[in-house]
Amino acid sequence: MKTLDQPHTTTAATEKAQRARWLLYGEIALGVGALILMPIAIWAALAYAPTDAVQGDVQRIIYLHVPLAILPYVAFFVVFVASILYLWRRDQRWDTLAYASAEVGVVFTTLMLVTGMLWGQGFWGRPWDWADPRLTTTFILWLIYVSYLLLRFYTGRSESGARMAAVLGIAGFIDVPIVHFAVTWWRSVHPDTNYLVDNGSSALPPAATFALLVSFAAFTLLYVLLTIQVYRSLTLRRAALELRARAEDAAGES
């Protein structure tokens, strides 16, 4: 029996080591890509893109605000799918992915709200308008996923906590299409997507489109890189807790 098990265990260990090596290469590629794109994105936004005739330089905040507004949709969609898969398969890896993506999504949403307020103060003369449906539904979205993180924090590593968080991660996603369509369903001072896209092509000048695309690529790489890092920290945290429990058991026995 031992002679049959030995090669099987060795193959599994080799496969695990290979996966870890590919993940490391992927992370290095993502990190290098983000490091290259970040200065290009800043240069394109501040120097290459043309100055808006109506809003002036403050309009350049668009190159931060739009990618930071789209990526939380992606992050919370990942939470939504991973939460469904966790409830279906009961595999902790899906739960960890949902947790990691929610954390990064909240960071991006926070930065999106801050850049929006700075843009609003610079152009409208006020940072916030509670009567605006896009702003209010986005704030609700932020509150939903901050609640998700608080729930994770206070329920620890319990299975019931993970289940409750998965339900919140699925239900909370309902707000994403509401945020997106708020500008078309209700009267809003916030610009709609026609500001960016007109009849399927870019409504912005070519240089501005380039700046927006480079910025979007840089933030996308950062989102993936950050999610992998948070996923790793959560996996290690679980391993540390399991080890600590074993150490406490060993201390109790001796």
Place this chain on the structure above:
Amino acid sequence: MGYLIAAFTVVWVGLIAYLGWIALRIRGVRLEIETTRALLDEREPGSEQA
């Protein structure tokens, strides 16, 4: 111009600080794992294979 500079500073400094904080979190947990493993090995010799 002030709002533009503030926005770029908040976003890029914020993201880099967040990345640094995650790196510190990972380092802290790795250190905790190593310490616990050493402690466990003292109590259960040969447990690192488990």
